[in-house]
Amino acid sequence: MKIHIIGIGGIGVSALAQYYLEKSHEVSGSDLAASEVTDLMQKKGAKVIIGQKAENITDDIDMVVHTSAVKAGNAEYDKAKELGIKTMTYAEGLTELTKGHYTIALSGAHGKSTTTAMTALVLIEAGLDPTVIVGTKLKEFGGSNFRAGKSKYLVLEACEYDSSFLNYSPKVIVVNNVDKEHLDYFKTFANVLKTFKQFIVRLPDDGFLVLNRDDKNISKILSKNIKTRIFKYSLRQKESARLKKVLKVPGRHNVSNALGVLAVARYLGIKDQITYKALSKFTGTWRRFEIIQPKNEKYKNIKIISDYGHHPNEVKATLQAIREKYPKKNIWCIFQPHQHQRTYYLFNDFIKLFRAAKIDKIIITDIYDVAGREVGQINKQVSAEKLVKKIGKKNVAYLPLNEAENHVKENMQLGDVLLIMGAGSIYKLADKF
Numbered sequence: 001m002k003i004h005i006i007g008i009g010g011i012g013v014s015a016l017a018q019y020y021l022e023k024s025h026e027v028s029g030s031d032l033a034a035s036e037v038t039d040l041m042q043k044k045g046a047k048v049i050i051g052q053k054a055e056n057i058t059d060d061i062d063m064v065v066h067t068s069a070v071k072a073g074n075a076e077y078d079k080a081k082e083l084g085i086k087t088m089t090y091a092e093g094l095t096e097l098t099k100g101h102y103t104i105a106l107s108g109a110h111g112k113s114t115t116t117a118m119t120a121l122v123l124i125e126a127g128l129d130p131t132v133i134v135g136t137k138l139k140e141f142g143g144s145n146f147r148a149g150k151s152k153y154l155v156l157e158a159c160e161y162d163s164s165f166l167n168y169s170p171k172v173i174v175v176n177n178v179d180k181e182h183l184d185y186f187k188t189f190a191n192v193l194k195t196f197k198q199f200i201v202r203l204p205d206d207g208f209l210v211l212n213r214d215d216k217n218i219s220k221i222l223s224k225n226i227k228t229r230i231f232k233y234s235l236r237q238k239e240s241a242r243l244k245k246v247l248k249v250p251g252r253h254n255v256s257n258a259l260g261v262l263a264v265a266r267y268l269g270i271k272d273q274i275t276y277k278a279l280s281k282f283t284g285t286w287r288r289f290e291i292i293q294p295k296n297e298k299y300k301n302i303k304i305i306s307d308y309g310h311h312p313n314e315v316k317a318t319l320q321a322i323r324e325k326y327p328k329k330n331i332w333c334i335f336q337p338h339q340h341q342r343t344y345y346l347f348n349d350f351i352k353l354f355r356a357a358k359i360d361k362i363i364i365t366d367i368y369d370v371a372g373r374e375v376g377q378i379n380k381q382v383s384a385e386k387l388v389k390k391i392g393k394k395n396v397a398y399l400p401l402n403e404a405e406n407h408v409k410e411n412m413q414l415g416d417v418l419l420i421m422g423a424g425s426i427y428k429l430a431d432k433f
Helices: 013-022 036-044 075-082 090-099 112-125 161-167 189-200 239-246 252-267 272-280 312-325 340-345 347-356 384-391 401-411 425-432
Strands: 002-006 026-031 047-050 063-066 086-089 102-107 131-138 144-147 153-157 172-175 208-212 229-233 290-292 303-307 331-335 361-364 396-398 417-421
Touching (some): 002 075, 013 026, 013 036, 013 063, 013 090, 013 144, 026 036, 036 047, 036 144, 075 086, 086 090, 090 131, 090 153, 090 161, 102 112, 112 153, 112 272, 161 189, 172 189, 172 252, 229 252, 239 252, 239 272, 252 272, 252 312, 312 331, 347 384, 361 384, 384 396, 417 425
Parallel strands (some): 002 026, 002 063, 026 047, 102 153, 131 153, 172 208, 208 229, 303 417, 331 361, 331 417, 361 396
Antiparallel strands (some): 131 144
């Protein structure tokens, strides 16, 4: 079958592309800009086109898969509809995959990529040979976000955006937390809660639901309609102390993530010894507290950490973790807010977290626009400059990204720590060192 993917550089849909390649389909794809992910797709055997034009869609294509950001008005999407080619979203593409496997779905507003990676590595260590789709790159998968397994097990990162996870048919669900995330789509937190409720009731009666008891919103998604077995984990569990010693990734949030993984492993009959061994070897994922080794000798004595955190609670957890890991170091943070609408809806939360952050110097740079998801007048109502002004602290400043880079390079001292944080283009800044 010949399959074309619009937005093949997306961290989710690119994993599905690799699944199609693994099944010997002919895969092509397009994206608006080249990236590490599009480079990976080319190496894996997909034909990648930079730029989206109607002529990329030919009548010999059997199916078009697209990211949720692609809608009517996109030249390739419109051409596919004109030619009568079957089209589906990334989430719809995953639907058949979940139906054909024993699916373990890792969900939550924060931490699902890390929890998915941890779960996958535990199953691999146990010899269960899972297929894995995760929203980040793992060095254990050769820098990929996909692993082809030969067993019945599918370990899947299940995202709530666009209600995508309501397409899936899982046997096990983990919910790390529920938060005010993706409000550009959900509009209200009540809609977020409603969608998570709809997700967990998809479990069959003989399924398994794992919930984070420590999250204040978890109780709000439970209902009497759930007949499946439920396990609630907590940092108050005795296993927390051992996991804190075992884990190489810092932070209470990662201990919490690991507790959810431990619950799934025990349900699957995996011995604790195997689980702890797998978790002890986990050093993190791409852009989740990823320690970067500077290539430039000039900066070799500076610690550089790249992190994907972009929601206030994610940023807060990362800032707490970095201070915990480097209690006596001088810590710098360059943060790129992600999407105008997220910044608008969570403006006061960002103010609160940066005022309380125990970081020596914080630079907030321009908001990263997300193609296909920035609409209306909100863009004019919020900016990085306005955010910094409202925070009102001397150690928090606004600088454009290029100026932030120069400022840090000129003022950091040997032994300092630099945190580069955000879900947009800011990850490229690490390469400048």
